[in-house]
Amino acid sequence: MPSYGGMTTSFQFSEAEEIAKAPELCQLKPVTTRFGHHGTVSTKETWSVAFTPDHSYFAWSSGKGIVRLVPWMRELNAYDASALNLFINNNNRCPSDFSEDRQLKHSRVIEYVCNSNVWSLAFGSSIPHKKLTNRQVGYRHYQHLDGDDILLLAVGLQSGAIMIFNVFKKEKFSLIDHKQVVRNLAFAPDGSLTLVSACRDHTLKVWDVKDDGNMVHTMRGHKGWVHDCAFSPDASHMASVGTRGEVFIWDMSNFRTIRKLSGHYHDAVACQYTPDGAVLLTASWDARAIAWDPSTGQILSEYHHVYPPMDPVFAGGANNSFTRGISVSPNGQHFATICDDGYVRIWSLLNNSDPLAIASVEEAVSCCFSPNGMVVAVGTRSGQVSFFAVHTNGDTIPTLQHLCRMVIRKLVPDTNLILKELKAGCLLRYLTYQQME
Known part of the structure; x- marks a missing residue:
């Protein structure tokens, strides 16, 4: 079980024992x-x-x-x-x-x-x-x-x-x-x-x-290693992440960079779009995951893996809490991260306070959701894979409001088009994922 000394902890409001555990279903061993x-x-x-x-x-x-x-x-x-x-x-x-x-x-x-x-x-x-x-x-x-x-x-x-x-x-x-x-x-x-x-x-x-x-x-365009890439759901755009926190958005019709997103303090190492294409999630060695609006470059939410959050100078170095992978659930409301602190975290996209569920895996280096969103597979440095159930409580069931929003955003993934049609208000904030806590 991971442990921490000094004044840092892995969670904001809860102890690890107070957070739901994602049960391990099975393992593959070398x-x-x-x-x-x-x-x-x-x-x-x-x-x-x-x-x-x-x-x-x-x-x-x-x-x-x-x-x-x-x-x-x-x-x-x-x-x-x-x-x-x-x-x-x-x-x-x-x-x-x-x-x-x-x-x-x-x-x-x-x-x-x-x-x-x-x-x-x-x-x-x-x-x-x-x-x-x-x-x-x-x-x-x-x-x-x-x-x-x-x-x-x-x-x-x-x-x-x-x-x-x-x-x-x-x-x-x-x-x-x-x-x-x-x-x-x-x-x-x-x-x-x-x-x-x-x-x-x-x-x-x-x-x-x-x-x-x-x-x-x-x-x-990248000045260093390119760690990951991900297509938007309609294949019109691609995100890529690399050293020094680089996050690029590419237009796949002409293969040109259309936007560079700034916010990470260390290498950005993983990225994935939500199924509606309205949100891009990235993971970084700065012990954070960030949710972005890929159309505007706005940061919608940050998900910290160390509390209190580190200053940029410490986050940009060897902080012992590198976030190494990210995977988005097919329901678009949840995602998983893996971190050097030894925890797999199942998050709600709509709430960045503490994860919905956790599991302990040492030296995790890869993760992915199953197509039905009910299992997260986690690969490790030892060659072992552990499979965890993510349907641990009612919080992992997507809301009807969220499902409706996904349908709308699949049809209109570009936030700029929504901004042209809607005035400021609750509906605008909801459709553009600006109501995330």
């Missing part, structure tokens, strides 16, 4: 696996975790260049332990060792050996409208990814390469252009299979995975 054709124990960091959009698989970067897709049982909010045990007992057989029976697709563990440390994962899917032009391409480049049951996994590596796997087929290929660690990846949510990569070489790159994986554009 096991003996293959790497470079030799058996070894995976002990490296789980820098990235992800669920498939259809909730069928959980992707786990379990260390030593290994990525595993473990079947996820949505009804039970747990991974399929029997499938994982079968995989291990069969000497870690790869997907090519299994039949192509469609009914087995979601009932087996799939393993990818990447031969380089894995730093990022992202799933992408598209509405199929063509057949593959060449189904015998094996593990080579191919012209089109269009076809039935297309589900792609992009894997960013320490070498700078990005590997693309077709989950239900045998095709794979690599995107080569970055020179350093590919820290994060994001597929456009519009089904176009446009992929953006955030890299320590100070750039973001845009890839057209449908078109041979061609590199479309290099987005420059």
